[in-house]
Amino acid sequence: MLDHVWMSSVKLHLYTDASGAIGYGAIFKSNWFYGRWSNSLNECTITFKELYPIVLAVEVWGHLFQNSCLLFHSDNQAVVWIVNKQTSKDPMVMKLVRRLVLTCMKLNILMRAEHIPEAHNILPDLLSRFQIQEFHRLAPLMDTYPTDVDPGLHEVC
Secondary structure, three states: OOOOOOOOOOEEEEEEEEOOOOEEEEEEOOEEEEEEOOHHHHOOOHHHHHHHHHHHHHHHHHHHHOOOEEEEEEOOHHHHHHHHHOOOOOHHHHHHHHHHHHHHHHHOOEEEEEEOOHHHOHHHHHHHOOOHHHHHHHOOOOOOOOOOOOHHHHOOO
16 A cells, blocks of 8 residues: 655656537646546536546556656646545536546555646646647657557546
8 A cells, every 4th residue: 555645756747638618638747648628528517527538637647646646737726626635516516536546456546636827737727728839839858649549438427
């Protein structure tokens, strides 16, 4: 079991963002991905949309987080609360919470979320709005291409 002491030397940081009408993005170290909302997810709440890239990131990069403490950075206070309490009154959000908790349990990931002001969440915000050229201009050391996301992971149910 992981020690519950959160030390900056052992924490892994994940940054995500969602644009209500456009898409989502996530960054871990030099890795990144982004995507556009499908028709079925376009009508979901912003809370759901902000949690969605966190869940995808843990499923896509989980092998990199295994046996570690993972700190999510979100500019949405509700998502921070939901991740830290691992509950929500919204049934659709709970589907994501269950996926997140189960994946973290399988990979022995201790997770916590912290709020980041929107003004400091610049790179994920650019990804969520499909501003890839500006993303590369501001972060030239990021991987040239996004991480592939298995289409099967997009299934919410």
